[in-house]
Amino acid sequence: PDLDDPTTDPFDVARLAAEVIARRTGVEKHDVALVLGSGWGGAADLLGETVAELASHEVPGFSRPAVAGHVGTLRSVRIAGDGDRPDRHALVLGSRTHLYEGRGVRRVVHGVRTAAAAGASTVVLTNGCGGLNPAWGPGTPVLVRDHLNLTATSPLEGATFVDLTDLYSQRLRAVAREVDASLDEGVYVQFPGPHYETPAEVAMAGRLGGDLVGMSTTLEAIAARHAGLEVLGISLVTNLAAGISPEPLDHAEVLAAGRAAGPRISALLAEVVRR
Numbered sequence: 528p529d530l531d532d533p534t535t536d537p538f539d540v541a542r543l544a545a546e547v548i549a550r551r552t553g554v555e556k557h558d559v560a561l562v563l564g565s566g567w568g569g570a571a572d573l574l575g576e577t578v579a580e581l582a583s584h585e586v587p588g589f590s591r592p593a594v595a596g597h598v599g600t601l602r603s604v605r606i607a608g609d610g611d612r613p614d615r616h617a618l619v620l621g622s623r624t625h626l627y628e629g630r631g632v633r634r635v636v637h638g639v640r641t642a643a644a645a646g647a648s649t650v651v652l653t654n655g656c657g658g659l660n661p662a663w664g665p666g667t668p669v670l671v672r673d674h675l676n677l678t679a680t681s682p683l684e685g686a687t688f689v690d691l692t693d694l695y696s697q698r699l700r701a702v703a704r705e706v707d708a709s710l711d712e713g714v715y716v717q718f719p720g721p722h723y724e725t726p727a728e729v730a731m732a733g734r735l736g737g738d739l740v741g742m743s744t745t746l747e748a749i750a751a752r753h754a755g756l757e758v759l760g761i762s763l764v765t766n767l768a769a770g771i772s773p774e775p776l777d778h779a780e781v782l783a784a785g786r787a788a789g790p791r792i793s794a795l796l797a798e799v800v801r802r
């Protein structure tokens with residue numbers, strides 16, 4: 528079934544993908560899903576034992592990643608239970624499709640729809656982003672409190688009216704703060720990209736109440752809420768957004784900051800999911 532065919536029901540493709548994942552991993556139900564953005568790659572290993580790893584393009588609806596040589600993977604990770612809690616399983620979506628790839632919004636949200644079809648009740652959306660608050664240096668994790676979707680699009684089709692109050696679960700943000708009380712919160716603004724914002728656009732996002740600028744997450748969050756998932760969003764500030772500091776954006780610096788923050792944010796994410 529082709530997600531690009533308007534007559535295809537995207538939820539049929541998600542159900543098919545979930546069946547393939549259950550069969551290939553041997554895990555009937557995945558309780559929580561993680562979407563790992565830039566800088567978050569190491570979290571899965573700290574979460575528990577990888578039960579199975581699939582090449583994502585072997586699962587219906589997932590496409591080969593745009594970056595040559597980078598194989599997208601889906602991982603099933605067992606989160607060991609403790610005394611009074613059974614083992615749980617996390618579905619780790621290693622590669623996400625960004626809107627700027629032009630593959631359509633259905634592919635952008637196929638991962639979270641598949642996670643819901645695979646039994647998940649919670650999804651953790653992580654990303655790398657630019658920060659508007661100078662106090663958040665590169666490598667700072669920030670909880671997403673709410674978002675501004677500047678993509679002028681939606682993953683939902685037709686008269687699908689969905690309430691988005693408390694979209695980024697207050698309960699899950701409290702759990703995250705139990706793990707790390709120093710975590711700040713912010714409003715995440717999604718731009719279409721793939722270019723970074725001009726200083727004027729960053730200033731505009733600030734005036735609109737934004738604290739973080741990125742190119743992902745908001746559409747996935749909307750689709751996750753529509754699919755009945757509880758959503759936690761965590762951003763990793765990898766650079767000060769354009770114009771906030773006099774320095775130009777340097778992609779190498781962005782990647783380095785993400786790597787340096789790896790251990791701390793991976794431990795944070797693993798502990799939050801374990802709860």
Ligand SMILES: Nc1nc2[nH]c(I)nc2c(=O)[nH]1
Nearest residue numbers: 655656657740741742765768
């Ligand atoms: N839009 C936008 N996306 C980003 N992703 C990362 I990493 N840094 C940025 C940024 O400064 N702006």
